[in-house]
Amino acid sequence: MFDRLKNKTWLVTMPIALGTVAYVWLLFLPAQREVAAMGTDIQNKLAFAMTADKLRAEIRSAQAEQAEIETYVADWQGPSSSSADLAQVFSRLADAMRDAGVEATRFTPDSRTSLAQMQRVSVRIGCRGSYSQLLQLLAAWERLPARIWVEDLNIHHGSDATAKLECEANLAIFAVNSDQTE
Numbered sequence: 001m002f003d004r005l006k007n008k009t010w011l012v013t014m015p016i017a018l019g020t021v022a023y024v025w026l027l028f029l030p031a032q033r034e035v036a037a038m039g040t041d042i043q044n045k046l047a048f049a050m051t052a053d054k055l056r057a058e059i060r061s062a063q064a065e066q067a068e069i070e071t072y073v074a075d076w077q078g079p080s081s082s083s084a085d086l087a088q089v090f091s092r093l094a095d096a097m098r099d100a101g102v103e104a105t106r107f108t109p110d111s112r113t114s115l116a117q118m119q120r121v122s123v124r125i126g127c128r129g130s131y132s133q134l135l136q137l138l139a140a141w142e143r144l145p146a147r148i149w150v151e152d153l154n155i156h157h158g159s160d161a162t163a164k165l166e167c168e169a170n171l172a173i174f175a176v177n178s179d180q181t182e
Helices: 002-050 052-077 083-100 131-143
Strands: 103-114 118-129 147-157 165-176
Touching: 002 052, 083 103, 083 118, 083 131, 083 165, 103 165, 118 131, 131 147, 131 165
Parallel strands: none
Antiparallel strands: 103 118, 118 165, 147 165
16 A cells, blocks of 8 residues: 555656746746846946936036037138138238238249138248247238138248248138138
8 A cells, every 4th residue: 555655646746846847947947037137127227327417417518518619610710711812811921921021932822622611722931031020920920810720830040141030831721612601
């Protein structure tokens, strides 16, 4: 009788053990993986929410920088000459040289590069004068309403025995394209 009972317990124990293994394998472990994934997702979202204040500050900073850039661009474009006014800009450059008292040795408009909204015109200028005259000339060029960049500037002693300095400058003049000024 005891043997019969032993066989019958295996009949009950085996399906319970198989059911338990199937439950763990098919239901419990996948649910645990989902719970772990949800926990990771919650942690990521919580970390993102904690950085919201920092992001708001960065957004405000970026917006202030953008406003500053837009103001600078508007100011920069305001007094820009148009390409139709380049002769007047050349005239103002020459007038500044005359007013500073320097002797012009070269005034050569060079290459012209068309950009989307503007043109860049290179000008080579050579002149001779005293140190104070050359400084006065540079200050006068800086005060001109046209957008002028001094790309290269060389000041050296003249070849003759006089006390005059020689100056070679490569300027870039930026002018709004004539068809863009409307």
